[in-house]
Amino acid sequence: MELKAVGTAGTLESSDVMITIEPTKSGGIDLSLESSVINQYGRQIKAQVLDSLKRLGVENAKVIVNDHGALDCTIKARVECAYYRGCQCDVDGTYPWGGVIR
Amino acid sequence: MKNAVGREIPEELLNSGLRNGKGYEVYQGKGYRDGKYIKKQGPTTKIYQKPSESKILPSIREAVIKSGLKDGMTVSFHHHFRDGDYIVNMVMKEIVDLGIKDITIAASSLGSAHDPIADYIEQGIVTGIQTSGIRGRMGDVVSHGKLKTPAILRSHGGRVRAVEEGDVHIDVAFIGAPTCDEYGNARALGGKSDCGVLSYAVPDSEYADKVVVITDTLVPYPNFPASIHGINVDYVVKVDEIGNPKKIASAAARMTQNPRDLMMAENVAKIMTSTPWFKDGFSFQTGAGGPSLAVNRFLEPLMVERGIKMAWAIGGITGPICELQRKGLVGKIIDVQDFDVAAIEDIRTNPNHYEMTASEYANPANKGAFVNKLDFVVLAALEVDIDFNVNVITGSDGVLRGAPGGHPDTAEGAKCCIIVTPLTRGRMATICEKVVTVTTPGDCVDVVVTDYGLSVNPKRQDIIECLDKAGIKHVPIKELQEKAYSMVGKPDDLQWKDKVVAILEARDGTILDVVREIKPYEM
Amino acid sequence: MSIPRPKPEKFRLRRTMMFMNAQKPGLIKDAYIYGADSIMLDLEDAVAENQKDSARFSLYHALKEIDYGDTEVIVRINGLDTPHWKEDIRVVVAGGADGIRIAKTESAQDVKTVDAAVTEAEKEFGVEVGRTLLMAAVESPKGVLNAYEICTASPRLFGVAISGGDYRKCMQVKVIPGGIEMLAARGHLLVAARAAGVQCFDTVFTNINDDEGFRAEVKQNVEMGFDGKSLVNPRQINIVHEMLAPTPKEIAEAEKIVRAYREHAAEGVGVFTIEGGKMIDIAFVPGAERVIKLAKASGIYEGDL
Numbered sequence: 001m002e003l004k005a006v007g008t009a010g011t012l013e014s015s016d017v018m019i020t021i022e023p024t025k026s027g028g029i030d031l032s033l034e035s036s037v038i039n040q041y042g043r044q045i046k047a048q049v050l051d052s053l054k055r056l057g058v059e060n061a062k063v064i065v066n067d068h069g070a071l072d073c074t075i076k077a078r079v080e081c082a083y084y085r086g087c088q089c090d091v092d093g094t095y096p097w098g099g100v101i102r
Numbered sequence: 103m104k105n106a107v108g109r110e111i112p113e114e115l116l117n118s119g120l121r122n123g124k125g126y127e128v129y130q131g132k133g134y135r136d137g138k139y140i141k142k143q144g145p146t147t148k149i150y151q152k153p154s155e156s157k158i159l160p161s162i163r164e165a166v167i168k169s170g171l172k173d174g175m176t177v178s179f180h181h182h183f184r185d186g187d188y189i190v191n192m193v194m195k196e197i198v199d200l201g202i203k204d205i206t207i208a209a210s211s212l213g214s215a216h217d218p219i220a221d222y223i224e225q226g227i228v229t230g231i232q233t234s235g236i237r238g239r240m241g242d243v244v245s246h247g248k249l250k251t252p253a254i255l256r257s258h259g260g261r262v263r264a265v266e267e268g269d270v271h272i273d274v275a276f277i278g279a280p281t282c283d284e285y286g287n288a289r290a291l292g293g294k295s296d297c298g299v300l301s302y303a304v305p306d307s308e309y310a311d312k313v314v315v316i317t318d319t320l321v322p323y324p325n326f327p328a329s330i331h332g333i334n335v336d337y338v339v340k341v342d343e344i345g346n347p348k349k350i351a352s353a354a355a356r357m358t359q360n361p362r363d364l365m366m367a368e369n370v371a372k373i374m375t376s377t378p379w380f381k382d383g384f385s386f387q388t389g390a391g392g393p394s395l396a397v398n399r400f401l402e403p404l405m406v407e408r409g410i411k412m413a414w415a416i417g418g419i420t421g422p423i424c425e426l427q428r429k430g431l432v433g434k435i436i437d438v439q440d441f442d443v444a445a446i447e448d449i450r451t452n453p454n455h456y457e458m459t460a461s462e463y464a465n466p467a468n469k470g471a472f473v474n475k476l477d478f479v480v481l482a483a484l485e486v487d488i489d490f491n492v493n494v495i496t497g498s499d500g501v502l503r504g505a506p507g508g509h510p511d512t513a514e515g516a517k518c519c520i521i522v523t524p525l526t527r528g529r530m531a532t533i534c535e536k537v538v539t540v541t542t543p544g545d546c547v548d549v550v551v552t553d554y555g556l557s558v559n560p561k562r563q564d565i566i567e568c569l570d571k572a573g574i575k576h577v578p579i580k581e582l583q584e585k586a587y588s589m590v591g592k593p594d595d596l597q598w599k600d601k602v603v604a605i606l607e608a609r610d611g612t613i614l615d616v617v618r619e620i621k622p623y624e625m
Numbered sequence: 626m627s628i629p630r631p632k633p634e635k636f637r638l639r640r641t642m643m644f645m646n647a648q649k650p651g652l653i654k655d656a657y658i659y660g661a662d663s664i665m666l667d668l669e670d671a672v673a674e675n676q677k678d679s680a681r682f683s684l685y686h687a688l689k690e691i692d693y694g695d696t697e698v699i700v701r702i703n704g705l706d707t708p709h710w711k712e713d714i715r716v717v718v719a720g721g722a723d724g725i726r727i728a729k730t731e732s733a734q735d736v737k738t739v740d741a742a743v744t745e746a747e748k749e750f751g752v753e754v755g756r757t758l759l760m761a762a763v764e765s766p767k768g769v770l771n772a773y774e775i776c777t778a779s780p781r782l783f784g785v786a787i788s789g790g791d792y793r794k795c796m797q798v799k800v801i802p803g804g805i806e807m808l809a810a811r812g813h814l815l816v817a818a819r820a821a822g823v824q825c826f827d828t829v830f831t832n833i834n835d836d837e838g839f840r841a842e843v844k845q846n847v848e849m850g851f852d853g854k855s856l857v858n859p860r861q862i863n864i865v866h867e868m869l870a871p872t873p874k875e876i877a878e879a880e881k882i883v884r885a886y887r888e889h890a891a892e893g894v895g896v897f898t899i900e901g902g903k904m905i906d907i908a909f910v911p912g913a914e915r916v917i918k919l920a921k922a923s924g925i926y927e928g929d930l
Binding site: 014015033036037038039040041042043044046068069070071072 | 590591
């Protein structure tokens with residue numbers, strides 16, 4: 001599975017987070033994070049996003065996180081969705097639930 | 103020095119002279135100064151012995167000059183025009199244009215309508231802010247340490263006490279009024295920008311050395327019954343517009359349809375009915391927020407069912423309580439502020455809807471304000487901690503963006519103070535280990551109602567007994583906090599610099615908490 | 626952080642089944658606080674066509690990480706006439722939901738098709754085969770006519786729900802106060818469900834501001850014998866629970882029956898007398914037990930049974 005294009009998921013609604021993942025050739029993960037709760041949860045949001053990316057095997061990408069107070073389960077869901085969209089996977093294909101998605 | 107709510111108050115603040123030269127004490131607990139005698143500080147007045155016609159001046163600029171305002175003085179404003187206020191910005195512009203500096207603004211409250219003041223703070227022209235509310239850009243610049251002296255934040259009752267006790271001396275009060283006559287009798291009704299009442303401006307008119315009324319509607323003398331009396335007024339200025347009517351009075355407050363808010367409101371009403379104070383002739387105040395306001399709707403059937411009536415309601419008034427009165431369920435409405443057009447329309451026409459002064463409402467240092475006779479008050483909160491301390495002023499980023507308002511006054515005065523708030527807002531845990539800033543001390547808070555259950559302050563065993571008897575389930579507040587953290591994670595502590603940017607005064611004038619300059623977030 | 630849910634109970638109390646859009650984080654994070662017996666996380670109509678993938682990710686992590694407590698968690702999957710349902714089933718089973726609501730069920734084969742896919746997914750994800758329950762939403766005249774074969778199509782199936790929106794369209798009728806337009810469908814589905822020994826649920830009432838109309842409909846549901854109702858607004862939950870709650874007299878009577886039965890059970894008698902001398906057949910016992918269960922769930926039971 002490889003990132004082919006920009007993948008976006010999520011909304012700017014309260015309790016949600018919008019994630020954009022753009023493939024890059026090198027340079028690791030370039031993360032930019034904006035959050036309505038950055039002072040209290042910035043560290044945890046960043047860790048969650050990086051953790052999900054690592055599990056998905058993303059090594060190089062520009063990642064934009066625009067958070068409006070999403071819980072960890074939502075952050076994971078949006079990162080994964082953005083990733084698979086960026087990989088241009090079949091929407092109704094077979095996904096690794098419980099594998100790299102967990 | 104640690105105060106009674108466990109907050110560390112820097113020693114150097116206590117004798118810094120910020121309290122108009124007097125020393126500060128730290129917060130000692132509920133009712134600390136009860137029963138003490140104090141002397142009120144009288145203002146300067148002027149002898150008017152000869153026949154005279156008019157106090158009208160051609161412009162605000164003229165009034166500023168005539169008032170004798172000088173560098174280092176204190177000016178005051180009220181907040182009845184809410185987000186529609188033009189007065190503060192108009193007056194401050196003239197003061198700044200005249201080159202007067204080192205000004206302290208002592209307002210009953212300030213809001214996002216006053217963003218331009220942030221510039222004057224940054225330019226060092228405004229060097230002191232004393233207010234209940236602080237929001238928008240002003241909150242931002244103060245939180246980032248741009249104001250020369252710490253802002254002093256007071257409750258509505260605490261402000262009147264401070265004015266009367268001389269903790270703050272108002273040199274010139276600028277009072278916007280919907281109508282005024284040539285001799286300074288001013289009312290909140292009858293002009294282009296009705297605001298219902300002028301309660302918060304009354305102490306300013308009585309205690310400032312100079313009083314200027316600014317109106318856009320001059321009416322024939324005598325403009326009676328007056329809220330602000332001409333005998334206290336030096337000058338009257340007519341301008342084109344004192345405010346934006348649309349923002350002064352919001353459209354009629356609508357009852358929330360949010361099921362979460364409704365569920366909490368219903369539980370608040372149930373709690374009230376389980377206590378001994380829910381009987382014929384009870385008294386009540388509720389906030390204008392979603393769940394607080396919705397309590398009115400759930401009270402109605404419960405009152406009808408029991409065949410009881412509310413004797414009086416006070417506070418910031420909105421349409422729903424007026425409606426309840428029209429249905430014959432409320433005796434009198436005693437009004438300190440109007441939040442919507444429905445409330446303003448009601449006070450215009452309803453003989454049982456009265457205006458009171460800010461002092462009558464909530465001042466702890468007169469001979470007994472309305473809040474002392476309240477049975478129930480229902481209030482909102484940004485945060486509540488496991489000691490029941492409430493924060494309504496600082497956001498989760500540590501920036502000033504709220505107002506204690508009447509919160510601490512009603513909480514201390516009422517027999518039963520109920521806070522209603524969702525357990526989390528987005529990722530913010532409303533029920534937390536330690537509130538960012540204490541604005542209402544936990545010893546005044548009795549019950550906290552959330553969407554995940556409710557908790558009673560262990561100090562109130564009497565209320566616990568009532569709930570148990572009624573079969574209303576409650577849990578220790580620690581359980582609510584743990585549930586919140588299990589959902590959102592434990593928040594990181596905010597990072598502060600040393601500089602104190604604001605002092606939270608308890609309503610008795612002791613120091614409840616301080617707000618420090620926020621450090622920019624670094625990941 | 627993963628919270629495994631206990632094995633679902635096939636015939637539990639399901640007075641209220643509340644729909645929630647699986648795509649909305651603010652809604653699914655704590656849909657259980659309003660006290661519905663079951664919540665129905667929706668992958669179908671509530672989710673826009675271009676968000677079907679996104680909703681599955683949200684659903685998966687919600688199922689894995691949110692503690693729904695005693696609330697039953699059912700997922701409404703997309704129809705068998707869409708390309709989405711197969712992957713919907715995989716995610717539901719992998720996430721460990723209690724059950725699946727099959728939309729637009731028209732035949733026993735529809736249920737069997739889903740059953741087979743669920744079995745396959747259970748094997749794939751190491752879930753005990755048979756754990757995931759099914760319910761069928763009947764939304765067309767054909768589905769109503771095939772109700773009995775639908776009700777008996779799978780041992781996983783705990784009940785059927787009539788869904789009024791599409792049914793009314795097919796029948797060319799609109800919503801009528803009193804529900805005459807739904808009478809045949811409701812009656813037929815109830816008879817089929819009872820004959821098959823499964824539960825039966827009524828359709829949603831969408832005008833959330835019409836409390837009186839809602840109460841009238843719930844009253845009719847109760848009188849007709851529905852087990853519960855699908856809901857769109859949490860405000861409707863308490864009303865249903867209140868109206869389904871047994872009266873103190875019913876509770877007292879049920880208590881007597883259950884107590885007498887327990888006393889006589891050891892002796893193996895089929896008919897016994899209760900306090901007051903009334904003769905009771907053993908066939909009354911399950912009904913009495915249901916009354917006690919309802920009373921407990923309604924928070925009005927003070928006895929010790």
